[in-house]
Amino acid sequence: MDDCIFCKIAQGKIPAKRLAEDADMLAFPDVEPQAPVHVLVIPKKHVPSLHDVQDWSLVGRMHALALKVARDQGIADSGFRVLINTGADGVQTVGHVHLHLLGGRTMLWPPG
Numbered sequence: 001m002d003d004c005i006f007c008k009i010a011q012g013k014i015p016a017k018r019l020a021e022d023a024d025m026l027a028f029p030d031v032e033p034q035a036p037v038h039v040l041v042i043p044k045k046h047v048p049s050l051h052d053v054q055d056w057s058l059v060g061r062m063h064a065l066a067l068k069v070a071r072d073q074g075i076a077d078s079g080f081r082v083l084i085n086t087g088a089d090g091v092q093t094v095g096h097v098h099l100h101l102l103g104g105r106t107m108l109w110p111p112g
Ligand code: AMP
Pocket: 005, 014, 016, 029, 030, 031, 032, 033, 040, 084, 085, 091, 092, 093, 094, 095
């Protein structure tokens, strides 16, 4: 998608610190971190939201990449949260499916 910010990050057209990646997905820091560690994991292919996922193994592998990043960032043992905001009530603001990895402090529950 020409006007998708996360596609541009995946393509290297917008700068981001590439924390981990493979042929299909990329992890980079959230620009407005909500926790000491706040990383986004995206598929490199444009997928607007969970509704549009066709290859569900990719979503599983995005979690595996998030776990690797959690270990790399030193928050695997203290704990962390992964979530995918979807739709209006889920407060999805970027129309390219992404997994949030949050940690480095105790996460609030319920998140509000
Ligand atoms: P969501 O509300 O789940 O759609 O989350 C979108 C996230 O993308 C927000 O946490 C934003 O801070 C983050 N974000 C938007 N633009 C960028 C960017 N250029 N680099 C990194 N994170 C971004």
